[in-house]
Amino acid sequence: MDFEEIKNAIIQYQNDGKRLFTTSSFQTHSIVMLHILSRIDKSIPIYCLNTGFLFPETIQFKDSLAENWGLTIMDVKPDVPKSLQKDSEGKLLFASDPDRCCFYNKVQPMDxxxxxxxxxxxxxxxxxxxxxxxxxxxxxxxxxTIRFHPMLEWTNKMIYDYIKEYNLLKHPLEPQGYTSIGCEPCTRKPSLEMMEREARWYGMNKTECGLHTELVAK
Structure with missing residues (x-):
């Protein structure tokens, strides 16, 4: 979908009385969606699933976007405190059971x-x-709830062409070699043979947090 198609779909949802929101991981490639929404309706609420493990640079980037674009960005935090996010041996879940960690920190807050x-x-x-x-x-x-994926057919090149056209900010860690940025304990710089999202759970054979596919039985 191009900008006009996205705009028309958003307006139609609103005319139908639908309550809209979006979420973001606040990395370079994900801010295109936020910029598009800022051109359509700045009042659409934006949520940050703040796991408590995000890079400080991600928080800084999020706050800069809110200020520069006049966006309403709110943090959503997990109900389960970090001190209880441990396995039977006392290890933090991000190290021993990353799917369960994502469930507590992303899936439950999203629900x-x-x-x-x-x-x-x-x-x-x-x-x-x-x-x-x-x-x-x-x-x-x-x-x-309806899941609306207006950028589903966009390619990586389209994303970066848009970023270049509008001279959008880049995540502070991108110049250091990070291409897909999640939580600090799990994210690493990718090796050349890796797919983009693999670096967010380095060495774990994992590319989803559970928001877009079922990973953990409740």
Whole structure:
């Protein structure tokens, strides 16, 4: 979808009385969706799933975007405190059970958002991994919420062409070689043979946090 198509879809949802929100991981490639929304309606709430493990640079970047673009960005934090996010041997879950860690820090907080809104505007793309390649532009989600994926057909080149056209800010860690940035304990700089998202869970054979596919049985 191009800008006008996204704009028209957003306006149609709003005219239908739908309550919209979006989320962001606040890395370079994900801010295109935020910039597009800022051109359409700055009042659409944006949520940061603040796991408590994010890089300080990510928090700094998020705050800069909010100030520069006049966006409403709110943190959502997990109900389960870090001190309880441990396995039976006392190891923190990000090291021993990363799927469960993501469940506590991302999936559960997201469930609360989905129960409060009608449309989740989501910037996932087909070219990011095999799971996302099977997605459609609009699909039903939990609690009767609609998942709207307006950038599903965008490519990595389209993302960076947009960034160049509008001279958008880049995540402070990108010049250091980080291309996909998640939580600090798990993210590493990618090796040349790795897919983009593998670096967010380095060495774990994991490319999803559970927001876009079921990873943990409740």
């Amino acid at each position: 609360k958002l989905l129960s409060d809104y009608d449309v989740w505007v989501n910037g996932i793309r087909k070219d990011q991994n095999a799971n996302r390649a099977k997605m459609k532009v609009e699909v039903p989600s939990k609690f009767g």
